[in-house]
Amino acid sequence: MHASTTLYHGPIVHSLSLDELEYAVDALVCVSPDGIINWIERNVDTSEIQDRAASHGLILDGTNNAVEIVQLGGHEFLCPGLIDTHTHAPQYPNLGLGQEYQLLDWLSNVTFPREAMFSDSTYATAVYEEVVKRTLAVGVTTASYYASLHESASKILAETTLRAGQRALIGKCNMDRNCPPEYREPSAKDSIEATRALISHVRAICPAGGPTAPLVQPCVTPRFALSCTSELMASLGELVAEDPSLHLQTHLSENTAEIKETLDLFPDCESYTAVYDKYGMLRKGTILAHCVWLSPAEMTVISDRHAGISHCPTSNFNLMSGGARVGAMLDEGIEVGLGSDCGGGFAIGILSQIRDASKLSKMIALNASTSEPSKKRKYSDKPLSIPALFHMATLGGASICNLKDRIGNFEAGKEFDALRVTPGASPGFFLDVGEDTTATSGSKSRQERVEVLKRNFERFLFVSDDRDIADVWVQGRRVAGSRS
Ligand SMILES: Nc1nc2[nH]cnc2c(=O)[nH]1
Numbered sequence: 001m002h003a004s005t006t007l008y009h010g011p012i013v014h015s016l017s018l019d020e021l022e023y024a025v026d027a028l029v030c031v032s033p034d035g036i037i038n039w040i041e042r043n044v045d046t047s048e049i050q051d052r053a054a055s056h057g058l059i060l061d062g063t064n065n066a067v068e069i070v071q072l073g074g075h076e077f078l079c080p081g082l083i084d085t086h087t088h089a090p091q092y093p094n095l096g097l098g099q100e101y102q103l104l105d106w107l108s109n110v111t112f113p114r115e116a117m118f119s120d121s122t123y124a125t126a127v128y129e130e131v132v133k134r135t136l137a138v139g140v141t142t143a144s145y146y147a148s149l150h151e152s153a154s155k156i157l158a159e160t161t162l163r164a165g166q167r168a169l170i171g172k173c174n175m176d177r178n179c180p181p182e183y184r185e186p187s188a189k190d191s192i193e194a195t196r197a198l199i200s201h202v203r204a205i206c207p208a209g210g211p212t213a214p215l216v217q218p219c220v221t222p223r224f225a226l227s228c229t230s231e232l233m234a235s236l237g238e239l240v241a242e243d244p245s246l247h248l249q250t251h252l253s254e255n256t257a258e259i260k261e262t263l264d265l266f267p268d269c270e271s272y273t274a275v276y277d278k279y280g281m282l283r284k285g286t287i288l289a290h291c292v293w294l295s296p297a298e299m300t301v302i303s304d305r306h307a308g309i310s311h312c313p314t315s316n317f318n319l320m321s322g323g324a325r326v327g328a329m330l331d332e333g334i335e336v337g338l339g340s341d342c343g344g345g346f347a348i349g350i351l352s353q354i355r356d357a358s359k360l361s362k363m364i365a366l367n368a369s370t371s372e373p374s375k376k377r378k379y380s381d382k383p384l385s386i387p388a389l390f391h392m393a394t395l396g397g398a399s400i401c402n403l404k405d406r407i408g409n410f411e412a413g414k415e416f417d418a419l420r421v422t423p424g425a426s427p428g429f430f431l432d433v434g435e436d437t438t439a440t441s442g443s444k445s446r447q448e449r450v451e452v453l454k455r456n457f458e459r460f461l462f463v464s465d466d467r468d469i470a471d472v473w474v475q476g477r478r479v480a481g482s483r484s
């Protein structure tokens with residue numbers, strides 16, 4: 001843990017809801033040594049820091065080494081860390097490969113052969129070190145990971161994220177059918193035993209208790225209904241029923257051929273969603289990836305069960321799966337986060353997902369018929385707004401990972417998972433003439449500086465890369481960043 005309380009002074013941007021971002025240019029954020037946001041004050045001039053801190057019992061007279069002040073400069077700002085609600089750690093070496101395939105052929109020809117290589121723990125260690133390092137560098141402070149089916153490599157992934165300080169959900173894939181013999185679990189019983197072993201291991205290396213949440217938590221991961229026998233699905237349903245706090249993630253309704261095969265395998269279920277519902281898998285804390293082809297009735301079931309959806313637009317474009325109707329999901333009251341789905345998607349991190357989610361929503365809006373106005377349709381068939389996009393990247397993601405009480409925005413009592421953005425280092429981030437860093441230092445009013453902050457935040461979402469992410473903190477600890 002960290003020796004000192006830290007006071008961050010400068011601009012912040014964070015999500016308050018799907019429709020609202022807060023832009024505050026002179027915020028003072030107090031983070032305790034264990035990484036919790038103690039309090040936030042707004043409209044604090046530099047000359048007022050000492051008094052505001054004193055009002056919270058913090059004495060800053062130059063002798064108090066237990067308090068560190070981090071002063072943001074120029075056009076810098078803080079925003080919450082990005083949350084990747086769906087990604088596959090063993091698929092990163094495949095990024096960019098397999099362009100000629102759609103989902104089922106891509107799994108057989110590209111994905112399963114790569115994942116099979118993770119029976120080798122030395123290989124898993126080397127790849128997972130890189131995956132965690134790179135995803136932290138692009139600002140992913142929390143990731144919901146699928147590992148391979150191997151118990152040992154899954155444990156290695158959990159240990160790697162913990163060591164690097166990345167918040168993570170870790171799942172070992174359950175798959176006992178419809179996969180090649182060399183990459184398939186021998187039985188439902190073996191699959192359950194390995195899953196229980198992973199859950200115990202993750203909870204042992206990262207126990208609950210103390211002021212902060214366990215950084216790394218287990219996640220039950222039936223790969224998708226096609227890869228699980230009814231026996232395995234039933235056993236996994238029983239496993240999660242034992243513990244309402246267990247996270248669960250799976251794929252749902254990604255590709256039309258996949259949907260057809262699933263319904264053939266589960267003829268008693270009226271929809272793909274009904275398969276997971278039958279086995280008690282739809283509940284708060286369940287992350288359903290893709291959901292491209294859901295019917296309105298399926299969306300209602302997901303909403304009623306309080307399960308969340310991980311929208312993975314880059315993957316859905318890349319594997320030609322289709323375009324998920326995120327606006328309709330939001331109108332149905334479903335919480336939605338963003339997922340990179342590497343290597344179905346070829347872009348790491350969540351900035352690319354914000355961009356692709358925006359483009360897709362504009363395509364959907366262009367193609368929509370305008371003839372069905374209804375009071376329920378606030379988001380359907382409309383471009384996603386900046387607040388909605390950033391909500392999905394942070395607070396919405398936290399919500400579907402069942403971590404909304406801990407992370408997702410800057411609220412007193414939550415943990416400090418944050419990025420310091422230093423605009424201008426990536427070539428696309430073009431600060432306009434008159435918007436140079438010195439211009440903010442005194443001559444502009446607070447309202448004028450909020451307008452500059454809004455512009456820089458929008459540029460960050462659409463043109464930045466990791467060069468603009470100077471610091472990455474998780475639970476108050478600096479874990480990555482381009483600042484040397
Ligand atoms: N995109 C994607 N869909 C899947 N469905 C089952 N497994 C996978 C996977 O690894 N990636």
Ligand SMILES: [Zn+2]
Pocket residue numbers: 086087088251289341344
């Ligand atoms: Zn996936």
